Amino acid sequence: MSRATHDDGLTLGGEPRVNLLPPEVAAQASDRVLRKRLILATAGVLVLVLFGVGGAFLHATSSALRFVAVQADTTDLLAEQGKYVAVRQVEEQVETALAARAVGGWTEVDWKTYLQGMRAVLPADVGIEAVIVDSTSPLAAYAQPTGPLQEPRVATLTVTMVSPGLPTVPQWLDALHTLPGMADAVAGSITAVENVGYTVIVTMHIDSDAFSGRLTDTTGGN
Numbered sequence: 001m002s003r004a005t006h007d008d009g010l011t012l013g014g015e016p017r018v019n020l021l022p023p024e025v026a027a028q029a030s031d032r033v034l035r036k037r038l039i040l041a042t043a044g045v046l047v048l049v050l051f052g053v054g055g056a057f058l059h060a061t062s063s064a065l066r067f068v069a070v071q072a073d074t075t076d077l078l079a080e081q082g083k084y085v086a087v088r089q090v091e092e093q094v095e096t097a098l099a100a101r102a103v104g105g106w107t108e109v110d111w112k113t114y115l116q117g118m119r120a121v122l123p124a125d126v127g128i129e130a131v132i133v134d135s136t137s138p139l140a141a142y143a144q145p146t147g148p149l150q151e152p153r154v155a156t157l158t159v160t161m162v163s164p165g166l167p168t169v170p171q172w173l174d175a176l177h178t179l180p181g182m183a184d185a186v187a188g189s190i191t192a193v194e195n196v197g198y199t200v201i202v203t204m205h206i207d208s209d210a211f212s213g214r215l216t217d218t219t220g221g222n
Contacts, residue, residue, distance in 0.1 A: 109135060109155060110212045114179070118159070121175040125164055129199065132158040135206075151183035153205040164197040172202070181210025 111133060119128060135155035136142035142154050161172070169187045176185045188201040 108212050109181075109206070109210045114210065117179055118176065121178055122161070122172060123163075123168075126167075126172070127162040128159060129162050130160040134158075151205060152207055153183050154181075154208050155206040155210070157204040157206065159202045159204060161200045161202060162193075162197060163200065167198050167200050169200060169202075172200075176202070176204060179210075181206045181208065183207040 115128070115131060122128075133155065134157075144152055161167070167190060169190070173185045173187065176182060183205040185202055185204045188203060191199045193199055
């Protein structure tokens with residue numbers, strides 16, 4: 001019979017080692033290593049938190065300083081504006097006065113100039129004895145004609161004219177129609193007056209083209 005061989009795993013020439021420490025010592029060593037790592041990680045997180053807090057503080061401080069500077073500028077601007085309160089009040093009063101003038105004067109007709117123009121287009125021997133003016137106002141609408149062939153008007157002139165000879169009324173009316181704003185002109189009664197000649201009453205209707213527009217400028221111009 002052959003003898004069975006048995007390999008017990010014995011290593012020849014190796015350094016003999018024996019761990020005589022109890023297992024608790026090894027566990028404590030592992031705990032110390034873990035605690036060191038945790039302390040280092042905590043310290044790193046703390047450093048990051050401190051950097052974040054510091055950055056936020058610097059940003060907040062910078063924003064607060066900018067806000068204070070803006071407030072100071074605003075205060076200075078308000079102080080400067082306060083110096084011109086009286087000027088603004090005067091400007092507002094002037095604007096109000098100009099607006100009121102425009103409202104009150106939009107219906108103005110320069111009657112002196114208009115009558116001078118009338119005198120200029122009539123024959124030299126025709127005189128103007130009397131003029132009655134009935135015109136519109138900013139506060140009331142002027143009565144308009146009811147006939148379909150009659151023109152809108154803003155004023156009516158009743159003019160008494162005197163002619164030493166037989167009046168040529170159609171030529172007078174043609175001349176009057178050259179005046180600005182003339183809507184229509186109609187001759188009324190013609191009366192012979194001893195030692196004077198003839199008197200003719202002419203009714204003239206004026207439209208809005210005769211408005212001067214002199215007072216409607218709200219910028220202060222004339």
